[in-house]
Amino acid sequence: RKFTPTCSQVVQLPTQPADSLKLNPLACGGDKHYKRTLDNINSLHPIMRPYVIKLINEGYQKTGLNWMITDAYRSPKKQGEIPGANTNAGPMQSYHQYGLAIDIVSVTNGEITYTRDGGKSRAMNNLSITHSKKLGPIGVSLGLEWGGNWTKTKDYPHFELKPNGKTWKDLRPILINIGIENYKNLTFD
Secondary structure, eight states, rough: OOOOSSSSSBBBSSSSSSGGGGOGGGGTHHHHHHHHHHHEEEEETTTTHHHHHHHHHHHHHHHHEEEEEEEOOHHHHHTTTTTTTTSSOOOTGGGGTTEEEEEEEEEETEEEEEEEOOOOOOOOOHHHHHHHHHHHHHHHEEEEEEEEOSSSSTTEEEEEEEEEOOOHHHHHHHHHHHGGGGGGGGGOO
């Protein structure tokens, strides 16, 4: 897959630590999706967490829509099990394996809008894309790369962070060296 960067600035550590930011439960549509979203945020690399919390809170404030993270950290094994029709990225080729990517979708009437069932759910998927197009610019303004801006294969729910411009190719040998399970200890010098 050919990526065209949507965010060329060098990402700095956030000035406000994630622990001091609070995720608004209403931004997730209430209790039903709040815990899953918090669990997904906690699975991320610490540098990514404040961006995600800001994305959800600002997304709710600016769009009036609720947001839920459906996928965050993904092990290389789990990445390898994803069907080729859903991704071109193999194990260690996705920012999900570094705790630096999320998939986030809107919640309408208590239900997530994106489904993998293209049949009856086509209208919901179209609604999800429409909603994601409202969230995309907010994520970009925070310093995240949005999959909806990719030129070849659009991935509307996907946001990723490239700290100090590091690509997964830069990060892979570092992660292998420190141990895949230690992805939260990656540094980006």
